[in-house]
Amino acid sequence: MVSELGRILSPEQVLSGPGAQRAYDCDAYSVDRSKPMCIVLPESTEQVAAVVRWCAANLVPFTGRGAGTGLSGGALPALGGVVVSTKRMNQIVEIDIPNRCLKAQAGIANKRLSDAVKDQGLHFAPDPSSQSVSTLGGNIAENAGGPHTLKYGVTAQHILGVTMVDPEGEILELGGKVPGGPGFDFFSLIVGSEGTVGLVTEAWVKLTPLPTAVQTALIAFPTIRDATETVAEIIASGVIPAALEMMDRGILVALEAAFGLKYPEGTAALLLVECDSNLSAEPAGELVQREIETVAAICQAHNAIDISIAQDEAERQKLWHARKKGVGAMGRLAPSIVTHDGVIPRSKLPEMLDFVYEVAERHGVKVANLFHAGDGNLHPCFYFDDRDPKQVHAVIEAGEEIIRKCVSLGGSVTGEHGVGVEKQDLLPLMFTPDDLRLQAMAKQIFNQGNLCNPCKILPTEKSCVEHKKRWRGVAW
Amino acid sequence: MGIHVSQLTDLTTQCIRCGFCLESCPTFVLTGEETESPRGRIYLVRSAEEGQVQWQDAKPHLDKCLGCLACTTACPSGVKYGEILELARSKVGKSLPKKALLTGMTRPNLLRIQLKLGRLFPSKRIPALLSRLLSGQTPEVDKPQLPAKKSFPSLDESKLPPIRGEVFMLEGCAMRVLYPHVNEITRRMLRRVGFQVREIGQGCCGALHAHNGYLDEAKAMRSRLYSALSGDIPIIVNSAGCGSWLKDGDRSGWVFDASEFLLQEGLAEILAREGTGGLTRVTYHDACHLSHGQGIRSAPRELLKAIPGLELVELEESDMCCGSAGIYNIAQPKMARELLERKWKNIESTGATIVATGNPGCHAWIAQAAREHGQRVEVLHTLEVLERSFLRPRSTS
Numbered sequence: 001m002v003s004e005l006g007r008i009l010s011p012e013q014v015l016s017g018p019g020a021q022r023a024y025d026c027d028a029y030s031v032d033r034s035k036p037m038c039i040v041l042p043e044s045t046e047q048v049a050a051v052v053r054w055c056a057a058n059l060v061p062f063t064g065r066g067a068g069t070g071l072s073g074g075a076l077p078a079l080g081g082v083v084v085s086t087k088r089m090n091q092i093v094e095i096d097i098p099n100r101c102l103k104a105q106a107g108i109a110n111k112r113l114s115d116a117v118k119d120q121g122l123h124f125a126p127d128p129s130s131q132s133v134s135t136l137g138g139n140i141a142e143n144a145g146g147p148h149t150l151k152y153g154v155t156a157q158h159i160l161g162v163t164m165v166d167p168e169g170e171i172l173e174l175g176g177k178v179p180g181g182p183g184f185d186f187f188s189l190i191v192g193s194e195g196t197v198g199l200v201t202e203a204w205v206k207l208t209p210l211p212t213a214v215q216t217a218l219i220a221f222p223t224i225r226d227a228t229e230t231v232a233e234i235i236a237s238g239v240i241p242a243a244l245e246m247m248d249r250g251i252l253v254a255l256e257a258a259f260g261l262k263y264p265e266g267t268a269a270l271l272l273v274e275c276d277s278n279l280s281a282e283p284a285g286e287l288v289q290r291e292i293e294t295v296a297a298i299c300q301a302h303n304a305i306d307i308s309i310a311q312d313e314a315e316r317q318k319l320w321h322a323r324k325k326g327v328g329a330m331g332r333l334a335p336s337i338v339t340h341d342g343v344i345p346r347s348k349l350p351e352m353l354d355f356v357y358e359v360a361e362r363h364g365v366k367v368a369n370l371f372h373a374g375d376g377n378l379h380p381c382f383y384f385d386d387r388d389p390k391q392v393h394a395v396i397e398a399g400e401e402i403i404r405k406c407v408s409l410g411g412s413v414t415g416e417h418g419v420g421v422e423k424q425d426l427l428p429l430m431f432t433p434d435d436l437r438l439q440a441m442a443k444q445i446f447n448q449g450n451l452c453n454p455c456k457i458l459p460t461e462k463s464c465v466e467h468k469k470r471w472r473g474v475a476w
Numbered sequence: 477m478g479i480h481v482s483q484l485t486d487l488t489t490q491c492i493r494c495g496f497c498l499e500s501c502p503t504f505v506l507t508g509e510e511t512e513s514p515r516g517r518i519y520l521v522r523s524a525e526e527g528q529v530q531w532q533d534a535k536p537h538l539d540k541c542l543g544c545l546a547c548t549t550a551c552p553s554g555v556k557y558g559e560i561l562e563l564a565r566s567k568v569g570k571s572l573p574k575k576a577l578l579t580g581m582t583r584p585n586l587l588r589i590q591l592k593l594g595r596l597f598p599s600k601r602i603p604a605l606l607s608r609l610l611s612g613q614t615p616e617v618d619k620p621q622l623p624a625k626k627s628f629p630s631l632d633e634s635k636l637p638p639i640r641g642e643v644f645m646l647e648g649c650a651m652r653v654l655y656p657h658v659n660e661i662t663r664r665m666l667r668r669v670g671f672q673v674r675e676i677g678q679g680c681c682g683a684l685h686a687h688n689g690y691l692d693e694a695k696a697m698r699s700r701l702y703s704a705l706s707g708d709i710p711i712i713v714n715s716a717g718c719g720s721w722l723k724d725g726d727r728s729g730w731v732f733d734a735s736e737f738l739l740q741e742g743l744a745e746i747l748a749r750e751g752t753g754g755l756t757r758v759t760y761h762d763a764c765h766l767s768h769g770q771g772i773r774s775a776p777r778e779l780l781k782a783i784p785g786l787e788l789v790e791l792e793e794s795d796m797c798c799g800s801a802g803i804y805n806i807a808q809p810k811m812a813r814e815l816l817e818r819k820w821k822n823i824e825s826t827g828a829t830i831v832a833t834g835n836p837g838c839h840a841w842i843a844q845a846a847r848e849h850g851q852r853v854e855v856l857h858t859l860e861v862l863e864r865s866f867l868r869p870r871s872t873s
Contacts (some may be wrong), residue, residue: 015509019533022523023516028493041508068510069495087508107508109499258552328494331553335489373836385489 001060002038003184004038008050013088015039024083027068027075028130031338031392032421034265034467036063036077041088045163045171045201048084052199055082055171055451063453064195065108065200066135071339072420074141074194078455079467084199086137093117093202100207101160101177101357106137106200113205122207125152128416129317129324140200143192145416147243148324150374151276152208154416156191165191165200167452177204189442194418195453197446201218211242213284215292216316219299220267220306224357227269228349230302231373234273235346237298239291241374245272250333250381251326258329261322264306271299272323327381334366334383340399344411346376355405356380363398365391377415378406404429419457421468427459484563488522490555491515497547497557502797503540506814511537514547514557521564530762535568540811542804543687544797545768558769573609577803578688580742582649582680591653593617607809616809616816617842626657629867640670643737644705646713646722649680650836658836661863662714662734668866669741673712678704683721687802698725712737714859716835717802720769730820733766735775735834743862744782751865753786758861759828760788761819761842762795763835776834776858783865791831792822801842812841820845823853832858 002016015024016038025033037060041047047247055062061081068075077083086107093103097120104113110131113122113458126139127146138144140162145154152158190197221227227246234244247255247270254369255261263270277284277290296307310316330337344352353369360367360382380402384391399422402411407429414423427436440458454462486569497514498504504513520534541561548557579861580586580747597603600618607615643666647659663673682697702725705711711727713733724851732740758780766772773795799805799815819842823831831846831853833839843855856864 015511017518017533018529019537020509020511022529022533023510023519026493028495039510067495067498068515069498084711085508085510087504090508130495133495273673325496325552328492328496328552329554331490331492331494331555335492335494387489 001058001082005038005040005051005054008054008315009040009042009047013041013043013047015041015058019182019198024065024068024077027065027070027073029071029073029338029420029422030336030386031055031096031396032073032076032077034078036083037080038289039083039085041085043088045165048199048201049165049169049171051082051084052165052167056168056449059449059451061454064137064141064199066138066141067109067130067133069130069134070138070420071341071417072142072414072422074138074418074420074453074456076421078421078453078464081451086135086199086201089201090135096177097122099177102207102342103177103202103204104136105202107135108141109133110136110139117207118210121210123210124205125208126155126158129327136203136205137200139264140191140203141193141195142416142418145372145375145377147245147274147372149372149377149416150244151240151242156188158206158208159191160204160206162190162200162204164198164200167447167449172198192418194420196443196456198452209278211278211284212280213288214274214276214316216272216274216310216319217290217292217295218308218310218319219273219296219298219304220264221269221271222266222303222305224269224353225350225372226302226304227271228353228373230271230299230304231349232346233298233302234295235374235417237294239275239294241273241274241291241295242276243274244372244374245323245370246270246373247272247323247326247370248368250366251330251370254329254332254368255277255322255326258325259322259331266305272319281384319433323370327379330368330381330383333368334385336386337381337383338395339417340380340382340402341414341417342376342403342406343412343415344376344380344406344409346374348409348411349373349376352378352405352409356402359398359401359405363394363401364368365398367398372415375415376411378402400426421456424455424457424459427457436445478794482525483751484525484567485522487556487560487563488518488525490553491518492553493519494552495549496552502542502544502799503811505796506600506811509784511539514551514555517541518555518557518560521560524564524567531568534564537770538564538568540808542764542797542799542801542815544764544801546764546795546797549768549795550791562686562689562691566691567680568689570690571610573606574688574803574807575690577606577610577806578684578690581803582684584649584652587592587649587653588622591620591622602806607806608677610807613809615806617805617812617841618845618847620654620840621646623654623656626659626660628660628664628863631664635749636667637670639672641672641789642674642709643671644676644709644711645673646711646715647678647683647717648682648713648718648836649751650717650840651715654840655836655857658714658857658859661783661857661859662712665734665738665859665862666712668746669738669743674709674823676704676706681718681722684719684802687717689793694721694739700720702727710737714834714857715838716763716766716769720765723770733770733772733834736772739775739778744778746783747779747782747862747865751783751862752868753783753865754868756830757787757789757826757828758830758832759791759823759826760794760824760858761798761831761833763833763838764795764801766834767795769784776832778841779862780832780858783862786865789826791826793818794822798838798841800835800837816841816845820849824849828853830854830856831862832856832861834858
């Protein structure tokens with residue numbers, strides 16, 4: 001296999017051997033691990049197509065991978081086979097400022113897109129916390145969100161078109177620089193398909209004007225309830241913040257250890273609220289000022305003990321830095337973490353958070369929360385020692401219980417991290433068997449041989465059940 | 477299966493695989509390979525330590541690591557990557573040619589003899605045989621040359637502040653042989669802010685050995701050096717790699733990079749008053765062991781900016797390794813060359829006529845690029861730029 005793929009590409013574009021197989025056996029979701037046979041690093045759409053054609057002809061499963069920062073095992077090579085890395089496809093192909101869009105290869109880090117057009121006052125809005133490393137292709141596969149999703153929408157709203165290689169190895173162009181077009185909207189099936197219906201190699205993305213005015217506030221609350229109740233009320237007031245994030249005590253401890261950040265005595269939870277506008281400068285400033293004042297008043301009514309508003313861009317960046325690196329900082333607390341991802345209606349946040357703490361205690365696992373409160377998108381973060389199988393299983397069970405609760409409160413099993421291998425078994429909580437069959441049929445249209453990222457999203461097909469025993473929860 | 481614990485395991489479990497280090501890692505940026513990323517290397521080290529893979533499977537990837545520590549700047553979890561790398565390298569088995577090379581480079585007399593002998597060989601590069609032994613690749617590094625002797629006018633005592641203290645100055649192994657004038661300039665700068673160097677015979681600090689996994693030897697060398705430099709006075713270091721290693725030791729509180737010490741002692745004010753820049757455009761390359769290793773980024777810039785008339789332009793990817801990385805450009809010529817060309821492209825696009833840096837390794841390596849690309853840009857130690865501003869007569873004002 002290695003030598004044949006080496007002939008199709010070049011030998012140095014194929015990695016194999018125990019070291020490489022180990023390094024690519026999981027992404028940032030490290031509970032499940034499965035080794036690939038080899039890894040390829042193509043440099044163009046044509047090379048991806050050649051690899052996929054070879055896989056299809058030889059019935060070898062293949063799995064796409066960007067930076068490997070996914071949190072549900074989307075890049076896990078569940079049946080082994082070939083990992084197709086996009087990391088040598090990291091160029092911006094074309095920038096079209098008048099039409100506010102650009103075309104880039106799938107392996108580029110998201111933040112590099114924004115950096116490239118910063119001087120023109122534009123940016124690529126979807127900003128998962130991992131944006132400095134996670135790839136455009138990964139954002140598309142997972143339909144990623146981020147703190148600014150609340151106002152600007154998730155990735156799907158920012159992708160105009162893609163070039164992709166289908167599971168037979170054919171190159172397709174879907175959508176394009178100009179929105180619209182006749183026929184069925186296959187394109188919206190692609191974004192969020194977690195790499196199961198083909199490999200996206202390039203995309204046209206929409207560029208959004210940078211805000212002309214921004215105010216960012218960090219508010220400390222004495223209880224979790226005070227903070228969660230504030231969230232629903234802010235949205236109900238008519239203000240739509242650009243971001244509305246919450247962090248609890250566990251995160252504060254990690255942040256203090258990591259960055260020496262100090263928070264007021266007696267803080268149980270923090271809200272990070274950002275209001276912005278891209279109206280022309282003068283009214284934008286006034287509007288944003290009014291919004292942040294409204295937010296501050298609501299916080300005060302809910303017993304806020306401290307409200308600090310960033311005075312300049314440096315202070316603002318510091319507040320965000322803590323939020324975006326918060327999960328990473330958890331490494332200070334334990335050898336391993338699993339970040340869960342569920343959605344509930346905002347109004348249920350107080351009830352839900354109580355439940356999260358209760359579940360964690362019952363299973364004897366430690367939990368911290370930092371999440372997109374404005375969207376009701378929870379991220380309970382379990383931290384544990386992955387060398388202890390008991391803890392690993394407690395984490396998996398506690399996570400499933402939390403997701404069940406999300407669904408029972410009228411929410412969803414995932415907000416932005418995808419289903420991957422982590423949550424397949426939970427999909428029946430949301431869909432009837434008929435729904436699931438219909439979705440499987442849609443997947444089949446593209447992925448007939450089930451070679452393209454097998455055993456993902458839909459509740460495990462028969463062929464995957466046996467394999468799954470091999471990697472489910474193996475952790476260390 | 478029980479829980480194994482070792483120092484190395486404990487250090488590696490700090491990593492939670494968030495991947496925030498990836499784009500900061502030069503070898504990952506160039507190759508796109510997980511195995512050439514900090515996260516991948518940490519994972520392989522942990523796997524090897526716990527018997528999931530062989531050390532031999534991890535070794536090629538540990539060899540390709542520059543040890544630039546850019547990942548530690550990016551890491552939110554506080555993973556001590558430098559320690560992991562040093563410990564892991566000490567486990568993967570030693571290479572005889574590498575050891576010989578380190579010995580040759582860290583004994584100034586031996587290094588001088590080698591440089592003289594080197595002149596007998598016609599090639600511009602280091603001997604191909606040595607390169608092949610170390611890397612299996614053709615050499616990229618030019619043979620270092622013994623510098624022409626530089627002399628400086630003596631300082632005008634009447635204009636100097638009174639002496640208010642003594643310091644040690646680390647003479648360094650490479651610095652002493654290849655850039656002796658930088659040591660002389662360091663003495664002059666210290667004197668300008670009122671400090672005198674207590675001259676003392678001294679050996680190698682062990683930094684190069686440590687960064688290549690010869691930890692025991694390195695620690696012994698550091699201890700010997702510390703005992704030579706005994707006494708509670710500051711130790712001033714003008715070479716980033718040495719400073720970073722010395723700051724990890726017992727006397728860390730006394731070790732200062734020359735730039736941070738001089739800034740703290742008021743050199744910027746003196747420069748603003750007495751220096752001249754001759755309206756040059758200068759850019760600054762962050763040596764890895766200064767920026768990522770010691771967190772020193774602003775001090776050298778502040779000093780340069782203090783020179784009247786000097787325009788400091790920021791270098792794109794200024795804190796990305798140039799590929800020199802100790803003996804990396806000898807041990808991994810191909811990767812080192814790619815990084816050097818990338819660095820050079822960034823330097824050229826600033827339009828600067830001088831690039832300043834604070835480490836002899838970067839200095840020599842980037843200077844080679846300057847020669848190869850037509851010598852349009854001069855490569856200088858940061859302190860050399862400062863010295864020039866004192867030597868140039870003040871024409872205006």
